Amino acid sequence: AYYTEEYRPQFHFSPEMNWMNDPNGLVYHDGKYHLFYQYNPNGTTWGFMSWGHAVSTDLVHWEHLPIALECESDSNGNVLEMFFSGSAVVDVDNTSGFAVPVHDKKGRGRGKKKRYTKPMIAIYTSNYPTAHTEPGGAVIREGQQSQSIAYSNDDGLTWTQYEGNPVIESPPPGYEDQWNQFRDPYVFWHEQTSKWIMVAFLAMKQKLLIYSSTNLKDWSLESLFGPENARFGQWECPSLFPLHVDGSRSNEKWVLMMAINPGGLVPASGTQYIIGEFDGSTFVPDQADIYDPTQIPSGSIVFQDFESTSSTFEDLGWTATGDFVGLGPRQASTVDVWDIRGYLGTGVFTTYLFGDVAKGTVTSPTFTITKDYISFLIAGGSYPYNPLTAGTPDDNQVSFSLVVDGEIVHSQTGGNSEALVWRSWNVAGYVGQEAQLLITDANTGPLAHIHVDEIIFSDTPKDEANWIDYGPDYYAAVPFNGLPSDDRVAIGWMNNWAYAQNIPTTTWRSAMSIPRKMSLKTINNKLKLVQQPVSTLSSLYTRTLYSRTYKTLQSGQTNVPVPAPYNTRMKLTLEFKRGTVSQVGIILRSNSTNSQETVIGYDFLGQYVFVDRFKSGDNAFVTWQPNPYPGRFVATMPTKTTDVITLNIFLDWSSVEVFDGLGQVAITSQIFPLDDSADVKLYSVGGTASSVSVDVNGIKSAWT
Ligand code: FRU
Missing domain, CATH: 2.115.10.20 (Glycosyl hydrolase domain; family 43)
Incomplete structure (x- = not known):
């Protein structure tokens, strides 16, 4: 059936x-x-x-x-x-x-005006x-x-x-x-x-x-x-x-x-x-x-600018280890095909810094984080997409990461080579601390490259676009x-x-998202498109299956008992305040050892909502190398210490959709758990969270 x-x-x-x-x-x-x-x-x-x-x-x-x-x-x-x-x-x-x-x-025949269809x-x-x-x-x-x-x-x-x-x-x-x-x-x-x-x-x-x-x-x-x-x-x-x-x-x-x-x-x-x-x-x-890609936020401090100089990473004190081939400005490239010229308003694309790497790590000099945001203009890495060879990945996985205290606290895997984009990380939680930037290559293919043009510190993020999800x-x-x-x-x-x-389904392939009602709302002086699942979805909710508030929640994991089959399809609302904690979240589709888990939460240091599907199940079906599927997907959402953070999470058999309370942030991710493990665990990291509440409704099938 x-x-x-x-x-x-x-x-x-x-x-x-x-x-x-x-x-x-x-x-x-x-x-x-x-x-x-x-x-x-x-x-x-x-x-x-x-x-x-x-x-x-x-x-x-x-x-x-x-x-x-x-x-x-x-x-x-x-x-x-x-x-x-x-x-x-x-x-x-x-x-x-x-x-x-x-x-x-x-x-x-009654003298009435003829009625017409509405085509x-x-x-x-x-x-x-x-x-x-x-x-x-x-x-x-x-x-x-x-x-x-x-x-x-x-x-x-x-x-x-x-x-x-x-x-x-x-x-x-x-x-x-x-x-x-x-x-x-x-x-x-x-x-x-x-x-x-x-x-x-x-x-x-x-x-x-x-x-x-x-x-x-x-x-x-x-x-x-x-x-x-x-x-x-x-x-x-x-x-x-x-x-x-x-x-x-x-x-x-x-x-x-x-x-x-x-x-x-x-x-x-x-x-x-x-x-x-x-x-x-x-x-x-x-x-x-x-x-405007050429405009950086006012008051920015340029940490490193490779774009406007002929300097290389080496000139600027970066060190390379591993089997590393060529550091420095790159010459002519296939990007011409992509018509990227003029993107920076300079007319010519001459902006590479970091040449080809294999199996290597490149480390920046140690620096002190001075402002709330670190932003960088980055391209390349994993998925060069050449219109002439569309769909043939010919590159390797490269990530650009920020390390504080020996831990990677932010990471961006390269996009496609032709996509030169700004990305910003909120580092408000680390101001005053020493940090390093790392470029690493997973080396699953013959060649990898990444291009970083400018790295800046600023008080506001350098965004490149409004993302719907x-x-x-x-x-x-x-x-x-x-x-x-x-x-x-x-x-x-x-x-x-x-x-x-290639997703591992049999009879059919692909589903649609939950229909979302959209509206425009001013949030922090910026007009944003906000979204909420349509209200009629609630007709499928079961009665509340679990509801509990913890005045304080210590670091660690707490089991949330949700009966089958609703442990695999539910609406879960998580609400919490900051406390001394660095991260609060929920682990879904997990087993007793957590070797399988899908993690959803809010990171107070990085100030972002995230969905992490690194260990959410099957990803061997992906044919692209390196595999673009595993990952932590992050949406920056600045909060104040007193804010109550709400995450509405919708889990189905092979997907999870997360919305914050206002609907300013949405994260949609497929997951393909490898077994029926469906433990639900509330967790916090790095201290004590306050006023944490969890509410669970099962979601009945719309199809049977
Ligand atoms: C987007 C798209 C459209 C096109 C359609 C073809 O996913 O590539 O541009 O009309 O799919 O199926």
């Missing part, structure tokens, strides 16, 4: 069988939430991309419907058209002319693997990506493709060469201008194209946006939507949300957002939301159309392209 297989999510959406990726065409209509999704009807890996379809009245229980748009092949078995990601709208005013009269007795329109990318001519006459090149539409007059059950497809055949002038990297249209109705708006990406150029239309068939280009902020890898699956600021009806902002692969916070897939204004024509980002498994998120902006719900694909096709 379906939904009982090992690792099968019990309160997340997954297709009965076969492969799924991005959510598509999310639309609320006539009391039903429609979820379409990238689907392979023929297997459990990516291919034959079609639109699967499911509906729900509560975003919790889903009914599967027939495939909406099915991949097309010619009589020789050549795939002619795949239906890539896109969106759906309900054309209430019949602007498209696709409506048909409703054939019911009431509407006819549902899907706007998607036609990905054409084979050269051919479309029925409407369009001459298609092999590998072309164009935007097309299809309509349904029976609420999404059956679909007709528009005979004039594709409706946008090619990218605009100046970008003609991007004809095979043009995709993922998100369309919505823009009240103020009474027009349909489409946003789509030139994926490799990190360019957003904004189009408008009055009939969904003829589109005019309004403007372009990007690249900005996290600008590496491919930009995919954009969406643009308004939200009220701090719940005020009179103050509205627009959010541009997008998927980035690779180039996410952790290799490879990630999701960022930018807040701004949209007038129906152009998207203007709030300056507060744009992170700080975990590895939240991608291609898009919101529903058809809901008021105060009820904006998004769903993300709970997977990562680095290993998506």
